[in-house]
Amino acid sequence: MPxxxxxxxxxxxxxxxxxxTSAIAQAREDGEYGLMVEAPGVEETFYGCTACHSExxxxxxxxxxxxxxxxLVWMVEExxxxxxxxxxxxxxxxYLAEHYNEDRPNFPTR
Amino acid sequence: xxKRTNDTDDGRLTLEAGPEDVDRILxxxxxxxxxxxxxxxxxxxxxxxxxxxxxxxHRNMPQGLIPAAFAQGDPLAGKVGLTLLNDRPVNAExxxxxxxxxxxxxxxxxxxxxxxxxxxxxxATWTLTVDGFxxxxxxxxxxxxxxxxxxVSAALTIECGGNGRAFFDPPAxxxxxxxxxxxxxxxxxxxxxxxxxxxGVQSNVIYTAHYGADAHLSGDPDKEPxxxxxxxxxxxxxxxxxxxxxxxxxLHPMNGAPLRLVVPGWPGSCSQKWLRRIELRDRVHDxxxxxxxxxxxxxxPVAPGTDVADEDFVIIERMPVKSLVTFxxxxxxxxxxxxxxxxxxxxxxxxxxxxxxxxxxxxWMPVELDDPVNDGAWQNWRAAVSFPQAGYYEVWARATDxxxxxxxxAIDWNPKGYLNNTMHRVGLLVA
Numbered sequence: 008m009p010x011x012x013x014x015x016x017x018x019x020x021x022x023x024x025x026x027x028t029s030a031i032a033q034a035r036e037d038g039e040y041g042l043m044v045e046a047p048g049v050e051e052t053f054y055g056c057t058a059c060h061s062e063x064x065x066x067x068x069x070x071x072x073x074x075x076x077x078x079l080v081w082m083v084e085e086x087x088x089x090x091x092x093x094x095x096x097x098x099x100x101x102y103l104a105e106h107y108n109e110d111r112p113n114f115p116t117r
Numbered sequence: 118x119x120k121r122t123n124d125t126d127d128g129r130l131t132l133e134a135g136p137e138d139v140d141r142i143l144x145x146x147x148x149x150x151x152x153x154x155x156x157x158x159x160x161x162x163x164x165x166x167x168x169x170x171x172x173x174x175h176r177n178m179p180q181g182l183i184p185a186a187f188a189q190g191d192p193l194a195g196k197v198g199l200t201l202l203n204d205r206p207v208n209a210e211x212x213x214x215x216x217x218x219x220x221x222x223x224x225x226x227x228x229x230x231x232x233x234x235x236x237x238x239x240x241a242t243w244t245l246t247v248d249g250f251x252x253x254x255x256x257x258x259x260x261x262x263x264x265x266x267x268x269v270s271a272a273l274t275i276e277c278g279g280n281g282r283a284f285f286d287p288p289a290x291x292x293x294x295x296x297x298x299x300x301x302x303x304x305x306x307x308x309x310x311x312x313x314x315x316x317g318v319q320s321n322v323i324y325t326a327h328y329g330a331d332a333h334l335s336g337d338p339d340k341e342p343x344x345x346x347x348x349x350x351x352x353x354x355x356x357x358x359x360x361x362x363x364x365x366x367x368l369h370p371m372n373g374a375p376l377r378l379v380v381p382g383w384p385g386s387c388s389q390k391w392l393r394r395i396e397l398r399d400r401v402h403d404x405x406x407x408x409x410x411x412x413x414x415x416x417x418p419v420a421p422g423t424d425v426a427d428e429d430f431v432i433i434e435r436m437p438v439k440s441l442v443t444f445x446x447x448x449x450x451x452x453x454x455x456x457x458x459x460x461x462x463x464x465x466x467x468x469x470x471x472x473x474x475x476x477x478x479x480x481w482m483p484v485e486l487d488d489p490v491n492d493g494a495w496q497n498w499r500a501a502v503s504f505p506q507a508g509y510y511e512v513w514a515r516a517t518d519x520x521x522x523x524x525x526x527a528i529d530w531n532p533k534g535y536l537n538n539t540m541h542r543v544g545l546l547v548a
Contacts, residue, residue: 060205061206063203063204063205068290068293069287069288070290085409087333087335087337109287109288
């Protein structure tokens, strides 16, 4: 694991990020897929997720591929989600792991 | 197209959207070339759940036609200045500077939903069932509650267990609350203790289970979005209300109208909204979001990023000591002299002192601190601050509670991002 800053210094960075503007939804302009980054896999991901919940909760997250995988398992096992087809599932996991990973490259500014 | 603007007067998110936009936002339903979007993203289950029944002729409903029963476009109607984190389910927090009131106005109280709120919330017909290991099961209307029990009002602090999650690194799963998933409104209702004692708490009871009328996101009527509970010793304390009014008026629909629990100082999830039933159990409750890793932290400190097995988690009980600076706002301009003020609270405890620093923690000064207006309320504080010269400053606030516990500098990282009670820091441009 890379060296971790303490929570305090982490807080400074994210706080400034978060404080930049006032509303997450300001960033939610007229994108075809709401707040989701347009990239390969976005269509499958957007429709797969928004069948049950907003994409707004998705784009706030920063997870490894393994943790995204765990979350999909939880949704099926605990939350009654209809499982994705395997190839579609891979596309969705690839998309999420690339664009919504722990580095938070697309964390919504607000 | 989805068009949203931010109202410059009050920062409130407003929708400038036609029915098609509302359809997509609320139900994820939109037309798509191959109809897959319409069907897959249809959210038909969610729409049915919201309406409260299946929609037999749904295939005839044009995209954009919102059921008349659910024709509400603004997820933050009746709220002012909140930041929308999620619109389905609705979750919104209050920027710290909008929490400046001594008692939180209804339009400033945060919203944390796990499912879709019920559509039918008629206070005249609403009933609360109390059952399980009781001598006499009760079914009470809100009028019954008013008639049979002492009606009390109290300012009570509710804070989401995940408030502050946004600052976790590595990130923790869930709504990325920053500072504002907390409020202290005046709630009116009857004491949970009085109602439980009227039902007769049997000697084998160790836990409560709370059930609400909100619907699971999947639309499955057999699933609860959330059902949490309390150890019976906690449930029988004095300051827990079954509330039917908020700041002297009806509860806000997103804050649980017409009936909810208010459990001050414990994770907000204990304060079941749209309360329909309280069951007394002879074992710890195992409802939705009681088990696994929900509202739980590891039983021992872990390094950031650690995967922790479910069995090593323990249920969160009281919330830790914390404070907020509500004036001035972060990033504000200030003169050389200013008042600084805010609130401080600690679950099941009081605050013995709040200190502030304007020099990055090198020196500290005590503030003027009020007693809580009642048990379970946050405490208001204020200080007059003089800055030695123009420049950039940060005001840091650090509360100490009645057990001598202070707010920490750094986050005690846990996998689900709970209990971040690190000091609030407000940057000021002093000129």
